[in-house]
Amino acid sequence: METHMENNKMLYSHVSVxxxxxxxxxxxxxxxxxxxKIDKSDExxxxxxxxxxxxxxxxxxxxxxxxxEATGLKRVPLKQFRSFGxxxxxxxxxxxxWLENAMKLKxxxxxxxxxxxxxxxxxxxxxxNKYNSLAWFPVxxxxxxxxxxxxxxxxxxxEIREWVEKEPSIIFDYLPLKFTAYQLRRTYEIIYNKxxxxxxxxxxxxxxxxxxQTDEIETGVAHRAARYYRFDKVKxxxxxxxxxxx
Amino acid sequence: METHMENNKMLYSHVSVxxxxxxxxxxxxxxxxxxxKIDKSDExxxxxxxxxxxxxxxxxxxxxxxxxEATGLKRVPLKQFRSFGxxxxxxxxxxxxWLENAMKLKxxxxxxxxxxxxxxxxxxxxxxNKYNSLAWFPVxxxxxxxxxxxxxxxxxxxEIREWVEKEPSIIFDYLPLKFTAYQLRRTYEIIYNKxxxxxxxxxxxxxxxxxxQTDEIETGVAHRAARYYRFDKVKxxxxxxxxxxx
Numbered sequence: 001m002e003t004h005m006e007n008n009k010m011l012y013s014h015v016s017v018x019x020x021x022x023x024x025x026x027x028x029x030x031x032x033x034x035x036x037k038i039d040k041s042d043e044x045x046x047x048x049x050x051x052x053x054x055x056x057x058x059x060x061x062x063x064x065x066x067x068x069e070a071t072g073l074k075r076v077p078l079k080q081f082r083s084f085g086x087x088x089x090x091x092x093x094x095x096x097x098w099l100e101n102a103m104k105l106k107x108x109x110x111x112x113x114x115x116x117x118x119x120x121x122x123x124x125x126x127x128x129n130k131y132n133s134l135a136w137f138p139v140x141x142x143x144x145x146x147x148x149x150x151x152x153x154x155x156x157x158x159e160i161r162e163w164v165e166k167e168p169s170i171i172f173d174y175l176p177l178k179f180t181a182y183q184l185r186r187t188y189e190i191i192y193n194k195x196x197x198x199x200x201x202x203x204x205x206x207x208x209x210x211x212x213q214t215d216e217i218e219t220g221v222a223h224r225a226a227r228y229y230r231f232d233k234v235k236x237x238x239x240x241x242x243x244x245x246x
Numbered sequence: 247m248e249t250h251m252e253n254n255k256m257l258y259s260h261v262s263v264x265x266x267x268x269x270x271x272x273x274x275x276x277x278x279x280x281x282x283k284i285d286k287s288d289e290x291x292x293x294x295x296x297x298x299x300x301x302x303x304x305x306x307x308x309x310x311x312x313x314x315e316a317t318g319l320k321r322v323p324l325k326q327f328r329s330f331g332x333x334x335x336x337x338x339x340x341x342x343x344w345l346e347n348a349m350k351l352k353x354x355x356x357x358x359x360x361x362x363x364x365x366x367x368x369x370x371x372x373x374x375n376k377y378n379s380l381a382w383f384p385v386x387x388x389x390x391x392x393x394x395x396x397x398x399x400x401x402x403x404x405e406i407r408e409w410v411e412k413e414p415s416i417i418f419d420y421l422p423l424k425f426t427a428y429q430l431r432r433t434y435e436i437i438y439n440k441x442x443x444x445x446x447x448x449x450x451x452x453x454x455x456x457x458x459q460t461d462e463i464e465t466g467v468a469h470r471a472a473r474y475y476r477f478d479k480v481k482x483x484x485x486x487x488x489x490x491x492x
Contacts, residue, residue: 008300008301009300009301010260010298010299010300010301010349010351011260011261011298011299011300011301011303012258012259012260013258013259013260013261014256014257014258014259015257015259015261015331015357052256052257053256053257053331054254054255054256054257055254055255055256055257055333055355056333057257057333058331058332058333059329059330059331059332059357080328080329082326083305083326083329083359084305085261085299085304085305085359086304086305087301087302087303087304103256105256109301111261111305111357111359113329113331113357166412166413167412
């Protein structure tokens with residue numbers, strides 16, 4: 001570690017929040033982006049919903065303000081997941097010029113506190129007119145993004161995978177109450193962005209007591225009708241009961 | 247959510263890092279604090295190891311600098327766990343005066359990025375002379391602390407409990423390679439700060455395949471000699487294998 005004695009002026013910085021909203025559609029893990037208003041440009045420019053925070057705001061308040069302005073959604077729990085403060089995140093001149101024009105402020109460094117939320121795609125949103133539009137983009141096919149927003153989204157995707165690993169029940173929020181083995185596998189494949197071995201998946205699924213067969217099978221399908229399963233929260237909680245729940 | 251239209255000046259703030267190092271001793275969950283240098287005071291004043299970040303530093307670099315200055319320890323993985331930015335965290339005049347004297351800077355708000363690490367107490371440390379001294383304090387018997395350091399420590403304790411719940415193997419880092427049921431239970435009790443029912447604990451422990459009986463029992467003890475157990479990482483990983491590990 002270098003001590004940088006020659007350059008240890010204390011950082012005086014703007015602080016922002018950025019919100020990463022991830023959703024699963026039938027094929028892709030997607031992130032919600034907003035369209036920036038840029039003068040003299042016909043191109044569309046997207047970014048994460050975000051804002052510098054106000055002098056009298058704390059971080060969570062700013063995050064909910066930003067999220068609500070962008071989506072109109074309330075009651076979506078936002079979780080702070082990481083702060084990004086590399087000096088290089090504000091090195092791009094175009095980004096900084098856009099920001100200084102939009103904010104009418106001289107800006108040097110910005111430390112941003114990133115928040116993460118999950119949402120089913122298609123939930124009715126009602127954004128304010130702060131942005132031109134908003135749109136879902138697959139996380140593996142992002143448009144060009146300002147600052148380190150691509151890095152923030154990549155970190156959020158890693159984070160959501162960790163959440164699902166550590167708290168597998170999250171996955172069932174993305175599924176209908178009754179789901180087929182195929183639907184469950186596809187949801188995992190979408191979140192982890194990789195194909196899974198079908199036989200191993202079924203074996204693993206069969207070993208999990210909280211995934212319960214129902215008596216129902218698909219109807220009206222061209223292929224062989226698949227059985228429906230359901231998530232048994234009571235069994236799940238029992239299996240995941242910890243020492244401290246004694 | 248209020249919009250604070252009347253007071254939406256953008257925050258321009260100093261940014262700091264604070265490091266929470268938690269350790270388990272035989273009786274208590276403890277946190278490492280450093281003694282502040284305060285003129286004209288014989289009292290000892292403690293705080294979390296922390297620092298404003300330098301202009302050319304990113305957050306992680308600053309955290310490792312602070313941690314290393316305070317403890318001399320290297321190779322302890324620090325994990326960013328939350329940022330604290332409430333306007334009220336810098337409202338105490340004594341705190342601010344101390345900080346401005348120490349930094350020779352005019353300071354208004356500070357957003358701090360908190361890092362968390364676990365360490366066995368007693369690990370050899372070799373601090374720099376930035377602080378008068380450092381000491382471990384039980385998290386339930388903290389001295390008076392500046393800013394929101396008490397709140398940060400409380401959040402870190404919640405965080406560590408979550409880590410242990412979601413990744414139970416962490417607990418074995420705090421135990422000898424061979425441990426008794428009593429030692430395991432005490433470590434849980436210390437981290438969660440509550441007594442556990444002995445019978446339920448043994449039952450739960452018996453159900454966990456990765457806690458393996460050895461042939462050895464305690465020697466040279468006055469009470470009835472207890473059996474030693476060990477942690478079986480292979481079985482643990484198998485049990486905790488996730489769909490995505492297919």
